[in-house]
Amino acid sequence: MADRLVLPGVTLIDGSGRDPVQNAVVVIDGGTIVAAGPAVEVRADPDSRVLDVAGATIMPGIIDAHCHLGGASFPDEDHWVLEDDRYQAIASAAQARRMLQHGVTSVRDISVNGTRLRTAIAKGLIDGPRIVACWRGLSRRGGHGDARGVPADMVRASHPWGHVADGEAEVRAGVREVVKQGGECVKVWASGGGLHDNEPEDVQHYTLAELRVIVEEANYAKVPVAAHCECASAARDAAEAGVWSIEHGEDLDEETIALMAAKGISLNPTLVLLTEWLEQTSLFGGPYGKPYIPGVTDLPDDPEEVRRMHHAHLSANLMAAKNAGVRIGVGSDSYCTDLTPFGPQTLNEVHALVRAGLTEMEALVAATRSGAEILRIEDRVGTIEPGKVADLLVLTENPLDDIANLSQPNMAMIFSGGRLVPAGG
Ligand SMILES: [Zn+2]
Known part of the structure; x- marks a missing residue:
């Protein structure tokens, strides 16, 4: 040619x-x-x-600002630690290729493989999107990046995307480890994520003091911080501490939204993932805890009604942020091959943004220019x-x-x- x-x-x-x-x-x-x-x-x-x-x-090309090319096959936290590391490394190459084959040309990845995939793709050894790598993210003990059913040393050695760190000294060391491993962004789980009863979404996991240390140390290395925040207090403290993006962020109060708009903090709403997660909760016969709709303590028994409430809440929350001028990104949160298909899930997320109230053009901007800005590669793509x-x-x-x-x-x-x-x- x-x-x-x-x-x-x-x-x-x-x-x-x-x-x-x-x-x-x-x-x-x-x-x-x-x-x-x-x-x-x-x-x-x-x-x-x-x-x-x-x-x-x-x-x-589409930009996915939140995915996990960890090579995991199944949506189970013990499995994803126990599954053979070498198999996962090979599978992660297939996950990356599949994203590119669906038009995803750049991603921000949170996984142990991402820094190596980035090199192999950049050298042309394998097909995949351009990767901005976070390496593993910081999780408190028992948090969303830990695993309950396997020994702690196995988590340390084999977790596809979590690095356990407690307290200000450990999170500072954790950020240094991320940077040492080639991370260009630091991911932190500032709240729980609902994998099990010990880490529900509405519980904050890191203190404001810990979050400030993470941001301070990341600033020294000139890398941004992406914070998983599913409850209002975690999002507020993450914004206060000065993170670069809030992931999920389905419980943003007015004060936090104003802070995000003022500081230029982006939101990756991950609507498809949160909707899938709802379907994986106990009400729907799945392995995870109770359905989580921020502010709702008394859930109706009718699953259809729960789905409607969930969609209405996520949409209102997203639109409040968008209308305040918060930059919105596309994050598939694809993390395992069998539940969150790499590629299709990203495209579905763009569609979901429109179902939640963005115009088609706004959703396409989220998937392109805004994604590049979140990845800090807007000078190139x-x-x-x-x-x-x-x-x-x-x-x-x-x-x-x-x-x-x-x-x-x-x-x-x-x-x-x-x-x-x-x-x-
Ligand atoms: Zn994620």
């Missing part, structure tokens, strides 16, 4: 949130976008190769403009007409760094 490719006659959604450009042309050379805009303004070089994509829609890396999706249908058009079968071409990658189921 010629180095210089011309993609004419397309509808261009550039990721910035600007109106789409009809009858646009995108030109890429090697791995870089060299021109993008209305056909009358873009002149193709005579040596270029012109691709027949007329009528298609082109948008930036996230929008289609000259000088940026050629991470592009060529879609047969326009996702602004119906967000469901952002689907793998509609991806006629996926470019990652200017290289055509095969779409895959």
